[in-house]
Amino acid sequence: MLCMPDNNLQATKSGIPVNWLFKSLMDKGIDLQEIRESLQLNEAEINPSTRILPTLTYNRIFEWAAARTQDPDLGIHIAEKVEPNQFGMLGYLASNAPTVGDLCDIVERYQRVFTPDFSHTFTSTEGVCQCLYEEALLANIDSRQDTDFSFGILITTIRLAAGESWCPLRCDFTYPKPEKLDNLQRLFGSDLHFEQPANKIYFSDEVLSLTMPSGDANLLAILMQQANQLLDQLSSKDLIRHVKFLITTGIGDDSSSAENIAKHLNMSVRTLNRQLKERNINFRELRNGVVINVAKDALINTDSSITDIALMLGYSETSAFDRFFKRLTGQTPLQYRKSAL
Incomplete structure (x- = not known):
């Protein structure tokens, strides 16, 4: 194992x-x-x-x-x-x-x-x-x-x-x-x-x-790729990589908020934001980047429905996920999936 x-x-x-x-x-x-x-x-x-x-x-x-x-x-x-x-x-x-x-x-x-x-x-x-x-x-x-x-x-x-x-x-x-x-x-x-x-x-x-009935090997591969890439970087002292890792591990629930990630890093939210600003980035940009990368991989490399992908990423309504995705990419998730075929 x-x-x-x-x-x-x-x-x-x-x-x-x-x-x-x-x-x-x-x-x-x-x-x-x-x-x-x-x-x-x-x-x-x-x-x-x-x-x-x-x-x-x-x-x-x-x-x-x-x-x-x-x-x-x-x-x-x-x-x-x-x-x-x-x-x-x-x-x-x-x-x-x-x-x-x-x-x-x-x-x-x-x-x-x-x-x-x-x-x-x-x-x-x-x-x-x-x-x-x-x-x-x-x-x-x-x-x-x-x-x-x-x-x-x-x-x-x-x-x-x-x-x-x-x-x-x-x-x-x-x-x-x-x-x-x-x-x-x-x-x-x-x-x-x-x-x-x-x-x-x-x-x-x-x-x-035994086969798990809900298993999706393609989606699993994407999730593990995201987690493993960041897991391999955990020993690094790079704050941005640490924050990306914690966002990825908490994706889909509230534990990926700035407040909880700051707590994991034993610092205040203000300190976290200040240190990120010193690196010319902010927490929202980091989180959006992680979510978009996972979403793009899932749209291109799996047959999962857009609704399932939205739920995985923490969106209870597909319409909210559509707006988020289009705001950052200029395309809806469906348009992005079709353009990648």
């Missing part, structure tokens, strides 16, 4: 995107004010513009929410309902994987980039694939909800190829055995082991060759 070194990546981005968590809690009637008051967080730490949380804060909220909703299986229930597009570029990469094996490669390679405090590592031995899930900052801390959610997302995605009843051969969890196991057994199977040294799931490596 593919594996990327962590040293440069962790210095660029930390914490975890939490749009999906906030949306799920709001659907259950829990708003940001209740979270702040219950966990004694201030408005600077959590507010409507918050898209990334420090790992420990994220875990506190997730565990508190399970108690607040009286749902010890909250992580499982959210994993079964969340949509891939709530995870930005990583979600689109994963949802366009041609096979389960490709899915595993993508998760291992790119999760270390987008959420460096967490990782999935896949290994195969004697016909069995093993997935190790690690939470770098949560050792000896109750993190059951995150573990259940992360494995739950992987399993529900594999089920798209393997069938709704598919379960791993075995699952190991570091947390103690819960009182009720029905939801765990429904998703993770019957061979469950608790208070283990590490969080792992095991499944037949025959599953790796």
